[in-house]
Amino acid sequence: MEINRKKFDAGRSNWVHGEHEGYTYEAKVFKAPSQFGIPTPRFQDGGNVSKLCVRDQFGQEVYAFDRGHDLATGEGLEAALQIVAALEAVFVGTMDEAAAQWVRDVATEFGFKRGNVVPEDCAADPWDYCRFTVCRVTYEVHDYRLSIVGAAMKNEQLYREAIKFAADAEERFLSAVEANKSFKDDRTLCEKHQQMEVIPAAQCACAQQELIAHLFGVSDERIHEDLARVILSR
Numbered sequence: 289m290e291i292n293r294k295k296f297d298a299g300r301s302n303w304v305h306g307e308h309e310g311y312t313y314e315a316k317v318f319k320a321p322s323q324f325g326i327p328t329p330r331f332q333d334g335g336n337v338s339k340l341c342v343r344d345q346f347g348q349e350v351y352a353f354d355r356g357h358d359l360a361t362g363e364g365l366e367a368a369l370q371i372v373a374a375l376e377a378v379f380v381g382t383m384d385e386a387a388a389q390w391v392r393d394v395a396t397e398f399g400f401k402r403g404n405v406v407p408e409d410c411a412a413d414p415w416d417y418c419r420f421t422v423c424r425v426t427y428e429v430h431d432y433r434l435s436i437v438g439a440a441m442k443n444e445q446l447y448r449e450a451i452k453f454a455a456d457a458e459e460r461f462l463s464a465v466e467a468n469k470s471f472k473d474d475r476t477l478c479e480k481h482q483q484m485e486v487i488p489a490a491q492c493a494c495a496q497q498e499l500i501a502h503l504f505g506v507s508d509e510r511i512h513e514d515l516a517r518v519i520l521s522r
Contacts, residue, residue: 289306289307289308289309289370289371289374290306290307290308291304291306291374291375291378292304292305292306296317302316302317302318303315303316303317304317304375308367308370308371308374309367309370310344310345311342311343311344311345311350311367311371312342312343313340313341313342313343313367313368313371314339314340314341315337315339315340315341315371315372315375316337316338316339316340317336317337317338317375317379318336318338318379319336319379319380320336320380321333321334321335321336321376321380322334322336322338324338324355325337325338326338326340326353326368326372328372328373328376328409329409329411329417329419330376330409330410330411331376331380335372335376335380336375336376336379336380337353337372337375337376338354338355339353339354339355340352340353340368340371340372341353342364342367342368342371344363344364349364350363350364350367351364351365351367351368353368370426370437373408373409373419376409377408377409387407387410387414388407390410390414390418391405391407391408391410391414391418391420392405392407392420393414394414394415394418394420394429395407395420395422395427396507398427398429398434398510399506399507399509399510399513400422400505400506400507400510401422401501401505401506401507404422404423404505405420405421405422405505406420406421406422407419407420408420408421408426414429415429415431415432416430416431417429417430419437422504422505422506423503423504423505425444425504425505446504447500447504447506450496450499450500450503450504451500451511451514451515451518452518453496454493454496454497454500454511454515455515455518455519455522457489457492457493457496458493458497458515458519459519459522460489460492460493461486461489461490461492461493463489464481464485464486464489464490465486467481467485468481468482468485468486497511497512497515
């Protein structure tokens with residue numbers, strides 16, 4: 289997210305402005321939360337953003353807060369929450385390392401590779417609420433349930449489509465293995481079939497799974513579970 293904070297850094301103003309996923313915004317921010325700020329999961333009595341105006345790509349105001357909600361459309365509220373979270377992280381600071389490790393622990397329970405998890409925020413108990421990013425996709429946990437934030441849902445849809453393609457490759461490999469059993473009485477044909485069918489199918493299936501793990505930052509265990517779920521549902 290883009291944040292223009294020159295006047296803030298110079299001590300001349302608490303106002304900042306910028307752009308976030310096609311929306312522009314102006315916000316009055318502070319380095320500490322207050323009762324006049326927009327409540328957040330971390331600061332439920334009021335955060336560090338006391339005034340916020342969000343406009344869409346056409347310049348239409350879709351969210352406004354001035355010590356109380358003046359306007360909040362559906363899409364505007366979602367964008368505003370993301371902007372507030374980013375301004376909170378930048379100006380108030382993020383969690384300590386112990387809390388960050390706890391968020392990583394939670395993320396790994398959902399199948400993400402620990403090294404790909406970037407903690408962003410959490411409540412006293414991250415299972416009640418936490419937010420983290422994996423490969424530029426932002427996730428939130430609320431009451432033990434994982435969800436994807438905003439436009440990142442498109443990435444999850446891409447992941448599901450990738451799993452379907454990988455399941456096709458996995459089924460081709462399993463079929464080749466099964467077909468190879470019919471040659472068990474002829475060692476020459478068995479080995480030839482293995483070289484021409486089984487091994488290439490295995491290499492293709494493995495390559496697709498490795499690519500998914502790299503692109504989406506998920507663990508091998510989660511990929512295998514999702515593949516099995518897709519194959520069993522067919």
